[in-house]
Amino acid sequence: MKHLLLICLLLFCVACEENESVDPTIMPEVTATGANTFGCLVDGWVYTSGRWGLPNAAYEERGEDSGMTVSAQVGFDSYIRFTVVAPKAGETCPYKNASFENQKLEDGQVYISRMSDGVFSGTFEGGRVSKGRFDLKYKE
Amino acid sequence: MKKYVFLLGLWMQVASVAAQEPPVRKSVLSVHAGPSWYLGKMIGITNHSDAYRNALRNGIAWDADYYFLGDTHPFDSFKLAPGLTYQGGRYANTHDESSDNIQMHYIAPQLALFMMKRNHHLSLSAGAGYQHYKDKSVVYGKTREVSMNKLACNLSAGGEYLLAPCMGVSARLNWVVTSSDSYSVRYHGQKWQVNAPELSDGGGCFSHLSLLFGMNLHF
Known part of the structure; x- marks a missing residue:
């Protein structure tokens, strides 16, 4: 039992x-x-990833909700997530299902600057969110 | 005849007083201000483009110094004197989305070598002390504060021209150098320690070189 607790503590620290x-x-x-x-x-305050882990992008097939979900940890226990609907390079697409620290955010718009060679990048804004940008690697 | 002897004696007294050395003034207090240049690594700033950093390197500085010269300092001689220096500096620049306002305050005991001439003095001094560093920056309209207080040292060279026995005009070249591989940043009610900052290539040495002009008071 003691060993199990120690292993859990070590894993927690690494995570x-x-x-x-x-x-x-x-x-x-x-x-x-x-x-x-x-x-x-x-709300005018800067939130970035990198300090608490790298952001990621993953394509999910969910019928009407299919799209590229972008997720970034911006604090110790704080995430920003949204799903880009039918993303295409060089086009402005909507994003939905946006959330920040378990709060639902308004839908917005994403301009996809690149979606090739495993790179998914663009700029976004909507409602409380502004000046957004991401430059991620994803599995095609 | 007695009148001429009296006048001769009086003239000799006056000449004797004029030929004597001026009274010894033990201390010198000086204040200066002038342009300053930030050299080396820029750490914790809001924008790292070359153009922004280059513009941020030009600033202003001011200082106040005190040296104790002691009782005797004959002319055409060297004099070792302890002292104290304070130097402040400010560097600021603005970008579309951000701005930096760096303020530094350095205080340190000094040891100076003075070369005393009748009408002018030259000096070389060095010391080690403490530098208080603060960058009151703004990012997208919100305040952000960087602190980086460290030990520092300085090397200074100066020259003074005496306008009167108790006062002179002077110029001074100051170089204050320090090193840092971390800073703390306060933003949106939170505080983070940034170690080996990747945007500043891990940190390193930085200094400010100042050319200052001012006045000296001997007392």
Whole structure:
């Protein structure tokens, strides 16, 4: 039992590891190189990923809700997620199912700057969210 | 005849007083201000483009110094003197979405070597002390504060021209250098420690070089 508790504690510590070289108050540049960056303003405040893990993008087939779901951890226990509906490179597409810290956010618009060679990048905004940008790697 | 002897004696007294050394002034207090240049790594700033950083390197500085010269300092000689220096500096720049306002305050005991001439003095001083660093930046209209207080050291060279026995004009070249691989940032009610900041290539040495002009008071 003691060994099990120790292993759980170690796993917990590893899972919570912060990358202290990342400044969470600096918005990343708008890029399309697969840099694994994510940032936006929510109510005017900067939220970025990188310090608590890399953001990710995954395509999900769910009928009407199919699309690319972008997820980024922007705090110790805080996430921003949304699903881009029918994303296409060079086009502006809607995003929905947006959430921030378990709060539902308004739907918005995403401009997809790149969706090729395993790179999914673009800029987004909607409602409380503005100046959003992401540059992610995904499995095609 | 007695009148001429009296006048001769009086003239000799006056000449004797004029030929004497001026009274020794033990201390010198000086204040200066002038342009300053930020050299080395820029750490914790809001924008890392070359154009932004280059513009942020130009600032202003000011200082106040005190040195104790002691009782005797004959002219055409060298004098070792302890002292104290304070230097402040400010560097600021603005971008579309952000701005930085860096303020530094450095205080340190000094050891100076003075070369005393009749009408002018030259000095070389060095010391080690503490530098208080704060960047009151703004990101998308919201305040962000970076702190990076560290030990620092300085090297200074100066020259003074005496306008009167108790006062002179002076110029000074100051170089204050420090090093940091971390800073703390306060934003939106939270505080983070950033170690080996990746946007600043892990941090490193930075310094400010100032050319200052001002006045000295001897007392």
